[in-house]
Amino acid sequence: GENVEQHPSTLSVQEGDSAVIKCTYSDSASNYFPWYKQELGKRPQLIIDIRSNVGEKKDQRIAVTLNKTAKHFSLHITETQPEDSAVYFCAASGDSNYQLIWGAGTKLIIKP
Amino acid sequence: ETGVTQSPTHLIKTRGQQVTLRCSSQSGHNTVSWYQQALGQGPQFIFQYYREEENGRGNFPPRFSGLQFPNYSSELNVNALELDDSALYLCASSQSGQRHNEQFFGPGTRLTVL
Numbered sequence: 001g002e003n004v005e006q007h008p009s010t011l012s013v014q015e016g017d018s019a020v021i022k023c024t025y026s027d028s029a030s031n032y033f034p035w036y037k038q039e040l041g042k043r044p045q046l047i048i049d050i051r052s053n054v055g056e057k058k059d060q061r062i063a064v065t066l067n068k069t070a071k072h073f074s075l076h077i078t079e080t081q082p083e084d085s086a087v088y089f090c091a092a093s094g095d096s097n098y099q100l101i102w103g104a105g106t107k108l109i110i111k112p
Numbered sequence: 113e114t115g116v117t118q119s120p121t122h123l124i125k126t127r128g129q130q131v132t133l134r135c136s137s138q139s140g141h142n143t144v145s146w147y148q149q150a151l152g153q154g155p156q157f158i159f160q161y162y163r164e165e166e167n168g169r170g171n172f173p174p175r176f177s178g179l180q181f182p183n184y185s186s187e188l189n190v191n192a193l194e195l196d197d198s199a200l201y202l203c204a205s206s207q208s209g210q211r212h213n214e215q216f217f218g219p220g221t222r223l224t225v226l
Contacts, residue, residue, distance in 0.1 A: 042219070105152075
């Protein structure tokens with residue numbers, strides 16, 4: 001079955017700097033890769049997603065890149081702000097299996 | 113359009129008891145997925161229901177079971193509770209066939225097993 005690995009587990013960046021979180025997946029049939037943000041005690045919120053027919057997608061300060069050959073995808077946050085502090089999860093799923101398989105999460109800390 | 117709701121918010125049970133958690137899907141969604149999120153970990157897929165039938169199951173024992181009703185709401189039942197079942201249980205709804213992978217989460221039910 002699918003396995004998703006996520007790195008780093010904790011990331012501390014200065015406010016205004018960029019943050020990058022990386023994930024790898026094992027199942028080449030996976031074709032949908034969402035990123036969720038989860039604040040303490042709250043539900044996961046979808047922040048951006050990418051499908052396997054696209055290599056990059058951007059939404060304001062957030063971008064996701066996908067390398068299908070290498071089976072990895074990354075989240076990029078530019079000009080980080082205090083409200084970006086949260087746990088970020090990557091996930092993967094495919095058409096034949098709608099299960100979302102999640103990474104272990106990255107705790108992003110924005111230092112003032 | 114209403115979002116995904118779950119009940120109850122919090123629940124305390126003892127070992128060996130049974131529990132039922134409920135989820136109302138977002139308006140227009142026909143698919144509900146259930147996840148278990150232990151403290152400090154990512155959500156683990158339990159199972160998914162589509163049109164009242166189980167449509168995929170993760171690595172959870174049979175004492176985890178579910179239902180989906182004609183209005184697409186869903187229940188998660190856990191029998192013979194164990195201490196390790198203590199977690200946040202999340203349900204997520206989606207619309208199969210239309211960007212079907214996008215899942216929208218409810219606020220979760222925090223289950224504590226003593």
